[in-house]
Amino acid sequence: MPESNYNEIMQLLCNRLENISNTDVAITPDLSLIDQLSIDSIKLLNLIMEIEDTFDISVPINALADVQTVRDLADLIHRIKSESS
């Protein structure tokens, strides 16, 4: 997958996170989803559903155990997307 697609994923992800996190913090790749954005379990479910619908992928539950930052999540989506295409 070309670089532009990765940037596209990151951009989309940041937009979504801005909407659901209701904080004034600017979303950057190194931001922690856990303590800086306080994504609780319900928000996480919504986020995963949107990601799956937007990118037409399935996010395996075991992979989330290694996701802490916005970048980790973008990398994961990019990886799944590349593997499935």
Added chain:
Amino acid sequence: MSSTITKLNAPLTQAFDSQPSSDLQISITPTINVQTQRLADFDTLIEALEYAAKGTTGYNFHDARGKLRSVLPYRLLRQNARLLAKRLSGFSLARGSRVAIIADTSPEFIELFFACRYAGLVPFAMPVPVNLGSHAMYVQQLRAMLNSGQASIALANLDYVNFLEEAARETENIKWVGTPDQLSKLPAVDAKPQINHPDETAYLQFTSGSTRAPRGVVITERALMSNIQGIVCNGLEIQPGDRAASWLPFYHDMGLVGLVLAPMVAQLSVDYLATRDFAIRPLQWLRLISRNRCTIAFSQPFGLKLCTMRVRESDLKDLDLSCWRAAGIGAEMIRPDTLKSFAEKFASVGFNDRAFLPCYGLAETTLAVTFSKINHGLKSIRVDAKTLVDKKMAVRVQADGRKFNEFVNCGQPLPGHTVKIVNETGKELPGMMVGSVLVHGSSVMSGYFNNPEETSKALKPGNWLDTGDIGFLFEGDLYITGRRTDVIIVNGRNIRAQDIEEIAEQQPEVRSREASAFGINDADGTTKIVLVIESRLSATTERQTLISRLQKMVYMAFGVNCLVELVPPHTLPRTSSGKLSRFAARQGFIQRTNITDPLPAVESRDR
């Protein structure tokens, strides 16, 4: 193993993205069986499976988009489990040795579970990771379970086996770690299937996600079959034509006993949706029930809440829930409002609120203790809030305007079981008096595995189990008014207060016995975790750093946000023995923050 099942080891994405439906040669197992139904009158699980295998019913696994992914008829389960048992026998383990299995919602887990019983081994289910960034905590949790259960063998599907290998590195008893696929490639030993005795241990059930000292409940074949018979014959009044649907995790007692083992023992077909898939798209569960005309489906109140919250009005048009006759509700405090909102939302698509079936149970009693009357729906009573706290007595509210608490009728004990309410000194209380709920009967656990200390705390003289829950009896029916203070239930998950406190005490700024964790109920019925810490830190930045770090660590361990309050030393109330009292800490917090607590807990002794 059959090809439909090995497909599951392929990455999830392939399982439903690149598989046209014409490729699927499989169809669901029928609801109506070809054999005569036997209602759980078996001595052991294997005896029950040998009978069920002569019919055509079985387990069906559906993917996140609702497509049938694989089918495991009881006939095939028996065949595969026997084959795997021969492979397990190759390890020459002592009879009763433990086998740990990560229990994702898959046919492999069930095959391995029964393979253990055919080989005379004792399986136990371990959870899948559910939280963002939980890798390290999850491995620690697995390791604690492997040690506590002294597992000789540990198995997991491809998605989880790397966590398991990491966890097994620092354990003492483990001889082999691998996937079901790897196990099936080991040489078969031509050992005869073991005959199981009713007094033998059938499996261990771990009770909560404790990270330090998880406790494995020992359940014998006799206790299991007794509980299942009660559920099947008395609780649910199972009959031909019944079919179950479930998203409950296989590593929880309600998921495993209630929706995996009990249906097989009554030869019913079951439709499964993975817990994760339900949580993301709860509509799929309702669609399964509607499409396959399921009659039995259980949930925690939280599951119903997810359905009410996340199913859109536009999704309703394809649903017909009129087939659903037993909507079992258990595993956490039941609030009438949660059930009422669900019934309102789904009444238009045929959901009958008489299907609501509140029940009460816990892992220490295999699963169920009481069931309300089938087909009677939710019954509750309103009791005076002040008398409840002041006199620990439930008095029905007569006049309007009095502040009241509403409690759900959880029904009467299953045959062979007795419930009594006792006060602090262990004296039995009359009806309407609030106290500790004790249970006696044929499905009470033998104890916690290899843990006489915890066992003696839970099992009182005469084999009365102290459930740790608080409630009262009225006309023989049980009403739960509060769960124990050492367990906080958030979104249907049990979290031990002690585990949260230990995370705090691991911080250099926090001394031991200076942290107290408890749950606070919001007016809308959600529970929030509060962690109060005695702190000598004065600099604002230091205080904020500690608070943020604690919130992050609690999230990584349990996937929940928590409120951290720093208070001056000697603020937290202690008991005469110097122990922190979580109940008093909670009362203090409520006073300081001036919130109104919608559900005043009556103090239970921390167990």
